[in-house]
Amino acid sequence: MFEAQLARAESLLHSKRPGQRADALTALRAAAKIKVTSGLRAAAIAALAETDMRVNKSGPPRPRGNSAFAFAPDLETTVTERQPGVLEWWTGQEGPMRTRLDASAAGRVISQPTFSPDGRFLLTRHADNSVHLWLVSDGREIAVLAANAPAEPALAFDCAWRPDSQEFAISRAGGGLTFHSADDGHETRRWENALAPELVRLSRDGAMIAVALGRKIAVLNAATLVVQSNTELEDEARIIDWHPDSKKLAVGCRDGRIRVLDAAHCALQQEFIGHRNSILSFGYFPHGELAISFGKDTATRLWDTRTGDTLVILSGLGGTGVVEFSPDGTRAGLSGIDLCGVIVEVTRPAAVRERAATRPRDTGSLIGALDFNRDGSLLAIATWGGIEVIDFASARVLASFPEPEDKREESSAIFAPDGSALYTGNAAHGLRRHRARDGGGFEAGELLDAEPDWLVADIAPDGAELVLVNREKGEVKFAGPDGKTLRTFAKHPNAMFAALSPDRKWLATQGSGRGESSKLGARVWSLGDESLAREFATGPLEFVSFSPDGRWLGAAGVKGFELVRAGDWTPPHPGLPAEVANSNGAIVSFAADGELAAVTVNEKVYVVDPSTGAEKFQLASPSGNSSTARVRLSPDGLRLAVMWDDASFDLWDLAELRDELAALGIEH
Template sequence: MSDDQQQLRRIFTDALEIPDARRRADYLAFACGVNLGLRERIEELIAAHAAAGSFLGGDDEALRGSARDTPSVAAAMGQAGEHGLGRFGDYELLEEIARGGMGVVYKANQASLDRVVAVKLLLLGQYASDEFIHRFRIEASAAASLQHPNIVAIHEVGVHKGQHYFAMDFVDGPNLAQLVGVQPLAAKRAAGYVRTIAEAIHFAHNRRILHRDLKPSNVLIDPNDQPRVTDFGLAKNLGSDSDLTVTGQVMGSPGFMPPEQSLGEVSKMGPVSDVYSLGAILYYALTARAPFVGETMSDTLRQVQSEDPISPRVLAPSVSADLETICLKCLEKEPNNRFPSAQALADELGRFLRDEPIQARPVSRAEHAWRWCRRKPAITGLAISLAMLLIAIAVGSTLAAFRIARESQRARKAELEALEKKGEAAERLWDSYLAQARANRLSGRSGQRFESLDVLKRAAEMRPSLELRNEAIACFALADLRVLRQSQTLPKWKAFVCLDDQLDRYAVADESQSVRVYSISNAEALTLLPQAVVLPDATPAAWSVAKFSPNGASLAVRCSEGRARLWDLIQKRPIMDVPLASYEGRLDFSPDSRWLATSDTDLTVRIYDLVQRREFRLDESPLKGGIVRFDPTGKLLAVSGIGGEMISILAAFSGNTIASLNHAGTSVIGVAWHPDGRHLATACANRLVYVWDIREGEIVHVLKGHDREVASVAFNHSGDLLASAGFDRTTRIWDFKSARELVHATGGGFDLRFSPDDQRLGCHSWEGNQYQVFDVASARVVRSFHQSLADSVRGFGPVGFAPDGTIVGYSSGNQLKLWDLRSGEEMSSQFTGWLGAVIFDAAGQNLFLSGLGGVLRWPVHPNQVSRELDLGPPVALTPSGDFGRAALSFDGKVLAVVGSNRCQIFHADSPGQVIQTEIQPWMRYVAVHPEGTWIATGAWGREGAKVWEGATGRLCKELHTGSYTAVTFSPDGRWLVTGSENEYRFWKVGQWTPSLGIAHDPNNATKDSPSAMAFSSDGKIFALTDPQTTVRLIDPESGQEYARLEAEKASEISSLAFSPDAESLAVGAGSDALHVWDLRAIGQRLAKIGLGWDAQHEPPPLESDRRWSKVRFLNEEPSLAIKRHDRLLAEIPVRDSQTTSNLIDLSEYYNAALTESWSGGEGNSLSSLPVGVQTLKGVMFDVRGVVQLSGGSRLSRFYPSEIRGVRVGLACRRLHSLLASTGGGPFQTATVGHYLVRYIDGSTLKVPIDYGLAIRDWWDHAASPHADTEKFLVAWTGSNPKARETRHSLRLFKWTWDNPYPKRDIVTLDFISGMTGVAPFLVAITAEP
């Protein structure tokens, strides 16, 4: 039985034993925590229990019996009732003073000692589980061991008549919650209390006791105004092995508990969890409000986990910045970012109280904004309020919108003042503009770009500056959406509006039975169709009343019940009528307007040829009429029933089903085709939008953001944006490739569509009585070219441009991909394994790659006539080996590559000869002088850069630069540039004397060394990363900054490359993305708002700006083909005809025999593994050969990266696989690949093969701690006497996957390797029926 089930049963029965409904609800909330599903299930069962009556003979033998044994609190109270509160053992209970999740506290008189104490009784009394009582006892004994003036002392822990209790000091004073009430405390008083408590908590921590339930009500203020901590309610002895909380169970008080606790990550809790709660108490004392306050407990928990607290200074402006910094540092989500101990917090508060400078530095985005504001010269009242505004917005306060509005008013007021008093007022106005622009930009709301640029333009008119320019560039990188125009609201259900595809015209059908067509731009009436429409009686689906054809020449109108009439809008006459039985039926035109498809509730999909006026009727489909949508070619239809779970992709004229997209568990309300015809977006009732790849039948994106059902979706024509509208009355714009939400605006409705130029987005309201047209701006100045979405491998991300500037190459993970720069279309990809460099030579003759597969030169063969570009076959410059970054001389003849802590130099003129430099540990960076004379290198964590002779590899100069030194040469060969932790420095080549220096950005507080630097080919622009998420563009002559480029939610940049014409800058981020900035477009747009930059660079003319029609890697083999190891030595034994079909037949996939020595290592054979059907770890396997995958290592020359289409053909509960892998390198844990399981109903499941710590390497020590984990059982161990690297043995693992759909037939399996440097192999698969 699963732990979940046990937990369900336990909490259910515990809850049932609490008679009081409210307290029972509290207990449930407490016990289930964030597991809301569990809570709902239990509530359901409790309701069932109440309704069950005499079901199965009733719930007899109720708790009466057991209640006799142990008296409850209530029973104790009952006894007490006879004389006041009465006696409880040695104690006379005087009054109830507190009540919490675990107990009730009474003020009591201890008779034997005649003193006043507080007695806490375990609330759940006789129904408490053993675990609960155990916890209670531990709590008491833990606290009893603490003797500290600021901790409430425990006198006695005991049981009286079955009632557990403990007695402690009675503190005659309010708790902090009562003291604060609604009025915040003065800052120093609050800080003083928290400092004292922090010291007491530190005292407990030193005795290995955590409090775990710190909150204001657990801090009592005694008559001497000293705070005392009580209720070590959830205390856990740090030294004890026993984990007293049930795994995953949330305990504590949500508003004050750290995220690791609210997530139930008990193992992550430590002293800094209490530091968090201390910060929360400080926050509360300063603002009279918990850091997170939700409408419901689950809402609060969500905020604790995912939102930043509102800055205390927003709530209480008198709080100083330092105190806020201290408070927010405690509340960091990431425990490592908090104060390392309670004492450290106490010390910092001490400094604050003594007015000394504090040590904590603000680090968050909010703090950045704040510090930016403080740096402003004119700190006026206005600027301070702006700073607060910025913080509020930066942390995503819901007040942001309101504040922006207020800020605009301030700006206008300032504007008026400016007219009155030139001078200082003008500077204030300028500040307010910049602040307002930044506030808007950071708001993530509609107007983030449009409105920011409007005010920046005004500020630029007063005084252009770098700050304004950077702000403007950041705005250009944002998408935006705002309502441009909307029609008046017509009477609901009495008139219906629809828009044409060009967003030029709209039609109104109303009760007059006529249809009128108007121009959107001037509302001029264009066409009148009298007696054209009969409005439905019942509430109709608004989309079904009228629809324009894509070419705008005709209009389909529902003319009466059961019919739609197609009108020729030019001739104003009907073309034809089509039956459309109900208002749930829908229709759609093909993109060329020739065909009309209808989908109706009589179960048919019909297609009409509007030219020939003929009807095609598709075979009855099992789908109730609803959605019908032509693909961009007009050859496919997406069809589904209203509210259907299944979308069928049908060939439009045969009716054959091409794909079935199963949305099990939710229903689809709207669909949209991507212009590529391959992807389909579905808007669903479960608040999500799915993007499907219909060829693979897989979901590639899930878009989360809407708070209610999503009903309408649309792609723009260039295919980079997706719009969705939902019943939450918002419209959202998403980036298609990254699936990120870019912006949202209020409004929206059905029938979303983009205008042909993609600048506008139209829809009509949910009731159909109004249209809306939005202005849309996409972040065109920066485009994202992403890796394959299925590729989970993290790479380094080198980038390179082809010399004609039309192609950009980027590698992340295992693949090198080449994109057409203009269209953003992927031209070709090649499996290369991990790469450290992608370099095209300037003449366009070669592509050099260095990485785990060695150093390869791919000759480039352009065919200028056919415009086809062939690459390869590759020439290996090294036998093999692991290499990283590389650099090339201008003539392409000297290539330097770092690998194995040295630099290897290849000269094209003397092939086969490799010059090696000396070894330098951690050598990682390399640059080659344009003439090939010098090679410069830098290393991680090591001081200095080294300069070597290109011809000999001899060291000729060491430069003192600081550690982590990146290097590059200027294109004119005059300068070597180094970038280190300390600074960026230009060195005069030849003399090696220091020249121009550039300081790190002051915001780069961690002094990240540059991960990448690059010059434009004319040497006029120098780009560097500083900090690692930002690109600074610098004038190399003066060191002046032109601008900086910061993509929204940027990831760490690992490489930079300018296009040859310097109009584009490619930015590679190893983890996920290639961004390409369009510098020309940025320049043009800046100029328009008076912020143009004056970079005087002269781009060389391009040889050709024509795109290539085709790019091919010549040794590229079809990825599905099986590559045979060229040393396949032995035949694979034939499969025994008696072998049952659940032992999956891998015959056609074996690419190595068991006896064979493979994957390059001597003795890497499984020859001692018995051949044939045999039982290993209790499972029968058909063991005959090996399916070896390359895993992106150098094995990729021999083995494929995936196998596809392994036939299974049955339903099974489990799949057992016999597998292991070679390699492993530095990886401690590994998802080495995945199975893609394809079910009979067309659905697929991606199953990661996560080795975790199980297998670092397939040969392993006998004493390996990694053997036999829960999922991986060592199934076979063989000896391997010859193996070079093997220490003891070879191992195969049995990995078992529990199929969540045991009744669904599995058609096929794909096995796809997914991790660089680990080569998985597979020996057998067995399905357990």
């Protein structure tokens, strides 16, 4: 029975089936009642890291099979055409009715109704091609406007609102757009163009307008109505939505592809590929990390916008046009094909958050790639493209120090122990000190040493000494907090990694694998007389690190990994997990009290007890990133950051993970 439940759970992971997470956890909970193994624990962590989607509520069949239905922006109310040209505003998807909007004289509604962002106003297009502006709360018709007659009214999404709901744009008969006041519908301005756009959408910040004319996409400055970028796609556009950051927009096309364009230049940044036919609906979730689409192939897909991967597929449910979302971003409302809307609910993992690289085409650093401040609230992330400081809880960027794209070099970053500054090194630009600002930010920084190729590898507990490595010359040096060199160390040929023991008695070094260092392993030196205390049979090329409490040393190389007691340099335990001991290039990080160590094994991270070698957790990228991980534990051991070769990173809440595993009955 145990094997059957575990096999069922593993078959559900990454299956893209609705309920994949919930159903896998149910099977794992049953298996845990029989026994707990490391394989079960790893499967449970993988399931807890899954994103899931299920149908939350399907509305009743649409009256008369009409196409006029829309959710209000908060999903709490809807409008449905009950009779030709007559819409009813309902609570939820089934009523009761709140008010009636009667434009029967204009004929049936032929396009999806469009709510204003605040939900107060509604635009409807009727059979006579007039557009009606309504005050929804009392069903009052404010204005009737002349508009363009679209070739495919059911697929025309050419009525668009400004984010503040004070103005809207509609395609104009004869070409271009007219803009109107929401108060009385009077025309406020117009954009002249020979053709009338089939799709119109304002960016979330209201600064830009995207329009589509067949295959052509143009982005206008919303204030001046001047075209600032444009492009021609490989196939016709069917739906447009702006990313919440207003820096890019997604265009769903007739060929089933969703193309993501950079708004500044209309350059293709990304494609979501999976639908086999025309895209009928697309929307970014409010946080921008997920998106949902529906295609003519009758599949609803949930997308990871970071990777472009499909996470979940729902068959036979969806709808055309705009997607609305609940304020908390957990539910999405699709218009439905023959139903009064479909609401899907998305469950996102609480224990881990995946984040895209800050810059495209970036690479994660190896030396000084990640560092937490003392209380674990801030995380410094160093890449070849620059350095960011983020708030761990929200992943909000508090400070950013980018490098020009054509001059990228490896960077490193480390916090001063008291949090007063951030030290950064860049192989091209030298050593800088960035003093802390109120609110978690950091100043642009003062140059301490302009000599290139030095990267920050470690810092003394009192902040009085920085340890720097020169990866080109293979040298190590110590500098004061002002950047002035205190002493150099040249005993390890072609040194690339270095770590200082908290008591400053020992220096651990590791080579780059070039020259003489190819025959050496990680080494420990007495700083009193620079004598060699121990060499490990790890081979060269990887990380060394002391635990902040001074009890342990982790030493890695291409021939394996060792975790030993500081001082006698012997293992305190009978053995580490085999994958860890035999790792051919580990990176290690310790909690401040030395009770936890995180060790990378290629794309996996093992969290172990240094005193026993016992595995606590085995973590992997939820989205399957198989590149080399860099890892950092927060001082309190409750948070873990993992960065990948492409500079994307994962943020793990280990306290939340423990609680969720305990709820499943899995010991840890």
